[in-house]
Amino acid sequence: DAGVIQSPRHEVTEMGQEVTLRCKPISGHDYLFWYRQTMMRGLELLIYFNNNVPIDDSGMPEDRFSAKMPNASFSTLKIQPSEPRDSAVYFCASSLLVLGGSRSGANVLTFGAGSRLTVL
Amino acid sequence: GQNIDQPTEMTATEGAIVQINCTYQTSGFNGLFWYQQHAGEAPTFLSYNVLDGLEEKGRFSSFLSRSKGYSYLLLKELQMKDSASYLCAVRPSGYSTLTFGKGTMLLVSP
Numbered sequence: 190d191a192g193v194i195q196s197p198r199h200e201v202t203e204m205g206q207e208v209t210l211r212c213k214p215i216s217g218h219d220y221l222f223w224y225r226q227t228m229m230r231g232l233e234l235l236i237y238f239n240n241n242v243p244i245d246d247s248g249m250p251e252d253r254f255s256a257k258m259p260n261a262s263f264s265t266l267k268i269q270p271s272e273p274r275d276s277a278v279y280f281c282a283s284s285l286l287v288l289g290g291s292r293s294g295a296n297v298l299t300f301g302a303g304s305r306l307t308v309l
Numbered sequence: 310g311q312n313i314d315q316p317t318e319m320t321a322t323e324g325a326i327v328q329i330n331c332t333y334q335t336s337g338f339n340g341l342f343w344y345q346q347h348a349g350e351a352p353t354f355l356s357y358n359v360l361d362g363l364e365e366k367g368r369f370s371s372f373l374s375r376s377k378g379y380s381y382l383l384l385k386e387l388q389m390k391d392s393a394s395y396l397c398a399v400r401p402s403g404y405s406t407l408t409f410g411k412g413t414m415l416l417v418s419p
Contacts, residue, residue, distance in 0.1 A: 220405060222406065224409075230411075231396075231409055231410065231411035231412060232352070232396065232409040232412075233409075234406055234407075234408070237405060237406055239405065244405065245405075245406065280351060280352075286405075296400075296405065297342070297354050297357065298354070298407060299354070300351035300352050300353070301351060302350070302351050303350075303351055
């Protein structure tokens, strides 16, 4: 499996522009997460989906942020308009809930390589 | 609320043993995870504890005490490639999301 695939890997944009980050989860995984990482705040959960349905978006900072998962193999995180304080690394992660066995309920998250966003 | 504390930085020597501590205060508990993150890369899964005790996996071991809200990651026979950030994460409830600490940057020197 190719793992979780994110694009773009790097994006530099100007304040006010729209940014769209993309994620392809591991095939068969039923959970998808969007995290943001900064030096000051560490890894923060923005939103997560279960079977393509948004479950918890309480971490989305403002209305400028939106996320969609139109099908099991694709998700987007959109920032419109972008601001300098949005500069961070955005990680997508996916997982599969397995019940039974030694790892029952572990639901280990596998992260993509991240999208480094710089807003000037 | 959720609060996860771990030291910001640690240093150790190649071949030594290092213990990275993590304390947590969360509204619920359904598992504690350790992830490793090399600079510029994604976090990768190291270990999972849901019951008290020690889980061993090669050179890495992780311990959990739920009554104390405490975990540690033990790295033995340190190698230069172990220089990375180590993230403690707690699953407050259910089977889904993780809340991460800010990570401990470990520097292994020759």
